[in-house]
Amino acid sequence: MTLCTAWRNGARRRGTVTGVSGFSLRRPRRPITGATDGSPRSFWPAARIRRPLDIGRLVLTSGLLAVVLTVAPIDLGQLRAIASLLPTVRSGLPRIVLAIANVAVSVAVFGALTALVVDAVRSRRLALTSAAMACVTGLVMAFGLGLLLRVVAGDEIGRLLTGPWSGSAGLAITAVIALLVGSDPHGRRGWVAARVSVAGAVACDLALGSLTVPSLAYAALVGAAAGFAVRVAVGVVPARPPEEVLRAVLADADLVLTALTPLEQAAGRIRYTGVGPDVGEVRVTVVDPDRGGVPFVRRIWRLLRLRTAVVGRPALTLRGQLERQALTAGLAKAAGVPAPEVLALLAAGPALVLVERPLVGVRISACSADEAGRAVAAAFVALRRLHGVGVAHGAVTAEGIRLLPDGGAGFADFSLAQPATTELQRGLDVAALLVVTAAEVGADAAVAALRATYALTPATEARLAALLQPVVLPPPLRREVRRTPRLGEVREAIIGPGGLRGIVGAPRLERLRPRTVLSIVGGTVAVYLLATQLSRVSIGAAIRAANPGWLAVAVVGSALTYLGSAVALQAFVSTRLPLGRTVFAQLAASFVALVTPPAVGHVGLNIRYLQKSGLSTATATADVAVKELVTVIITVPLLLICGWLSGVSGSRLALLPSGTVLAILGATAAVMAVIALAPPTRRLLRRRLEPLIRRTLPQLITTLSDPKRLATALVGVLVLNGGYVLALDASLRAFSTSLGLPTLVVVYLAASTLGSAAPTPGGLGAIEAALVAGLTAAGVPVGASITAVLAFRAATFWLPAPLGWGAFVMLQRRSRI
Structure with a gap:
């Protein structure tokens, strides 16, 4: 009874109300958006952004539309065959059933659009402005391109792509798709219903003959291009919450901050440093879904280039990466590895917020000469414990290693860490730490610290030496060791002089090598x-x-x-x-x-x-x-x-050049001689050609x-x-x-x-x-x-x-x- 009473009192302090059945109902949160003019709820808010992903979508849809408009007039017979690809129900009971179904899905489309409009009026009115502009733009584009096609390519090609002026559902499909894309309804209430109802309407129109495959492709591409064009031109309300909303969300979680200062901003993510009377100094990471396209492309390229055993299964979204960061930091703390303490993982609208208490310590690069050896040994011990619970850090750098006052070492950032990793991923962590520590105490001392921590055999040492490749090092570390002999020094410290010679069975890290690309491109171009x-x-x-x-x-x-x-x-x-x-x-x-x-x-x-x-x-x-x-x-x-x-x-x-040509060649030779005699050109030629001549002569x-x-x-x-x-x-x-x-x-x-x-x-x-x-x-x-x-x-x-x-x-x- 005492425990129950204490729990209820704590719930009341946290702003919850407990019912008889034991369910906890949170108090209403502060609204994510304001109501004043110029705020996100305005029809024309001042704060707008342009998403990189929207620009890519606009380029893709515009390119596909250009391909359709270019290829369609080339082969009229093929276009006719595609237009008659799907059978049309002409009469009888099936047509009556389809007509009734068409009316039903049309009502469903109208209802879904109404739900989106109501949601936009309540929370994001710019969506109404963008939707109206996209709808008008799509209709104008459909009419204009249709007229241009009929004038340039002929009436039949224009009719096959745009459909007849009367009785075609193409314009309606263009308007609906432009409206949906322009309003940016992804993840909003009614978005799934709108997609399903539009797909049903399209299926009925294809069966009834109001649409053909070419006219559907034309209508959908025009509508999508118009919607994305408006989103790029006008912008969208940023999904990342402003600072006052972020403070309100943190206060709802009993994390009241008196100071919140932006610390670091990258594609799709922003970090703040904050101070509160009860929590002290914290680090707040906010995932911005508007900027998620750039990191996604980078991760896809890494997945394509490197083998699965190297990259594991990284989170392809920033939201998933932040969730994995919180998980791996918790696993590290459970294994006794000093790591940032996770205080909360919160939702702020479509954004995700991670609150951590940062790890306090001295960077390994800032340690004194006496502390460097102790820091290196402690870093290998911490990495061994981390690997013991199946976690690979994934981004071991000098900036991320901290030496604590008690003599231990930990990791300050787990943004790229992964749980349940492969042996190869953990080996890459060890290789990266070797390269980092070799800069502080030398290659021989770093390898000695490794051998004192890990039980290594000659085979595993040779395998580890083979992993010392720039392609799999973290980007900051890869830039640091570029044009330096550090990798060779570490290899020599592990397996002696000779580098990788004699190593049998070195693991293959790259899935897609440049020479593979060369082979594919060469064969394609040749054919x-x-x-x-x-x-x-x-x-x-x-x-x-x-x-x-x-x-x-x-x-x-x-x-x-x-x-x-x-x-x-x-x-x-x-x-x-x-x-x-x-x-x-x-x-x-x-x-x-x-x-x-x-x-x-x-x-x-x-x-x-x-x-x-x-x-x-x-x-x-x-x-x-x-x-x-x-x-x-x-x-x-x-x-x-x-x-x-x-x-x-x-x-x-007569095959010799004429006098005019000889005069031109002479003038050209004279100009080139003057340029070659100029001091900057002479210096450039001397710098580039002198080493080659000295080696060649x-x-x-x-x-x-x-x-x-x-x-x-x-x-x-x-x-x-x-x-x-x-x-x-x-x-x-x-x-x-x-x-x-x-x-x-x-x-x-x-x-x-x-x-x-x-x-x-x-x-x-x-x-x-x-x-x-x-x-x-x-x-x-x-x-x-x-x-x-x-x-x-x-x-x-x-x-x-x-x-x-x-x-x-x-x-x-x-x-x-």
């Missing part, structure tokens, strides 16, 4: 470009007219190019490279060329291949640069000699002074160019035409030079156009030139690409690129 090019000619007729024997010779010539490129690369490298593996590396470059300009992808892959073969980055870059330079030195005289032999220089003087001198290496390089470049010339000659002969060898060499080398300068993947478009132009100028008929060039590109570019992908994957798995 699209191949289909676009080959759709312009009759493939069947070209194949029937071709000589398969010569086409096989073209493929052989293409294969020789990779052998020549591998031999040329071997000539410029000081270390020994296996010929077979080097050929596979050159073949892999054919796949990379699908998404990069020809020179860029080839050079980048060769540098990577040399790095994996044991050369430093500087040496690999210099070797590849020398190879490209010597290739140019050999190719230019070859072009001049073949041009002279072919008679182009003597008999086709010794390699070039060594190669030119070594007859064996120079001969090997000459053979490789000649085999490389000879393979391409053989493939082009065989492609011409496959279609019963040919050219003299010197002329053929000039045409190929000129087209190859243009293709190397083109920014398109693999020189697409530029090489084909240059080859066709050169062959036509040399006397080959246009039809034969086109088919021969397509065969040549199929043999030297498209056919090696799938094989290059296989070589790319194989070399990756063997860690050769």
Whole structure:
């Protein structure tokens, strides 16, 4: 009886009334919104915001509407087929039943809209203003776009998309959707009923023939675009409560604060620091649902990029994250880990409020030299206890670790912590703490503190060393260690010199790697470009007219190019490279060329291949640069000699530029010379080119002074160019035409030079156009030139690409690129 009386007295002090049955009824809370003009209850409040998520929705709906308006006029037959996709009930009892159902759902729509209007009048009158503006905007857009379609694309296309002017439900659907979207009713009373009734009305209109699939898509997109446009233009009342409302909500929970000061504001969240006579200093975190789109996109990208075992199951909403923060802080306190004390988790309208008493202590980065070792040991003990209850911190940084007066250590922030985590997530916490503490006491002392706390085996230590990767470190810590040797120092302290060499079974952390994206994009672009090019000619007729024997010779010539490129690369490298593996590396470059300009992808892959073969980055870059330079030195005289032999220089003087063109080129060269002589340009060129020249010049001198290496390089470049010339000659002969060898060499080398300068993947478009132009100028008929060039590109570019992908994957798995 005494306990019951005390409980009732406490309930009365907290503002509750207890009934006979024992239920507790809270006293009415202070209203979340005010009633004065300019407040959230005004028809035009002063405080309005624009949500990032609304801007994204507007862009998405506008883009879809533009696609519909652009694609619909292209294929009228397909549009008719889509319009007649759903059967229409014409007569009989089913039509009568549908008509009655249509009346019923129309009444339901009206009732749901009425409920939303009443709710808006009571608490958020701006919704009425936005809804009216969106409705008018949607109707004007529907009429205007419909008239434009009928004028530009024809009356039938306009009627199929917008429906007839009379008897169509399209305008009504546009008006209702615009009104609903403009009023922003999500989460309000009547929102679910409105969606269900509108869906029922749409189903009845489709069955009765008042709507078709194209007209429904058009009406819904116009209405949604109008609603989102008004919400972005006018703004919405912020869901985050103002300070006076926040104080009232906290006072209802017996948390009376005399001071409330904004401390930190990020996307979707704001933190206050407050002081109260009874609670002391507190930290108040308010989740703002209006700004929830940006963190959501970041979390989705992290989920896509990293494996589930790395990220766990993070909360995708800020509300869920705040709830999880309160849960994990409570679990930490239960495990004896110093953490912020959770005082309350409250609702303030659609916002969520977390009240904590912050953890008081000294940051580990601010500890003295004598305290640093004690702080490091205490931090590892606290992390071990946290992991013991299955919680991973997820964001271990120097700012978040506190050293307490009693010698213990705790964590000041649990905003990214997760319960029931995997072993890999907990290992990432340990790796992050190692990196943090290594900055304070050194890598060796940090590893010693780890070994004194955790029972580690050589296998677990090797696994932990493999987790020291920047991609999984918390963002502040990742920025801190960028361009520093700290990760390497910690690895060496764990497993000795050599870093990750010798580690077997290192866990894979990334789900979506850049090279995976490259593979997907490369394959997509290749298929699209191949289909676009080959759709312009009759493939069947070209194949029937071709000589398969010569086409096989073209493929052989293409294969020789990779052998020549591998031999040329071997000539410029000081270390020994296996010929077979080097050929596979050159073949892999054919796949990379699908998404990069020809020179860029080839050079980048060769540098990577040399790095994996044991050369430093500087040496690999210099070797590849020398190879490209010597290739140019050999190719230019070859072009001049073949041009002279072919008679182009003597008999086709008209191909030389005119006097006007020469004057323009001279003026351009003069301007470039003046720019190059300017002091800022000279300094820039010197800063960028001098290191490259210093690394490249010794390699070039060594190669030119070594007859064996120079001969090997000459053979490789000649085999490389000879393979391409053989493939082009065989492609011409496959279609019963040919050219003299010197002329053929000039045409190929000129087209190859243009293709190397083109920014398109693999020189697409530029090489084909240059080859066709050169062959036509040399006397080959246009039809034969086109088919021969397509065969040549199929043999030297498209056919090696799938094989290059296989070589790319194989070399990756063997860690050769």
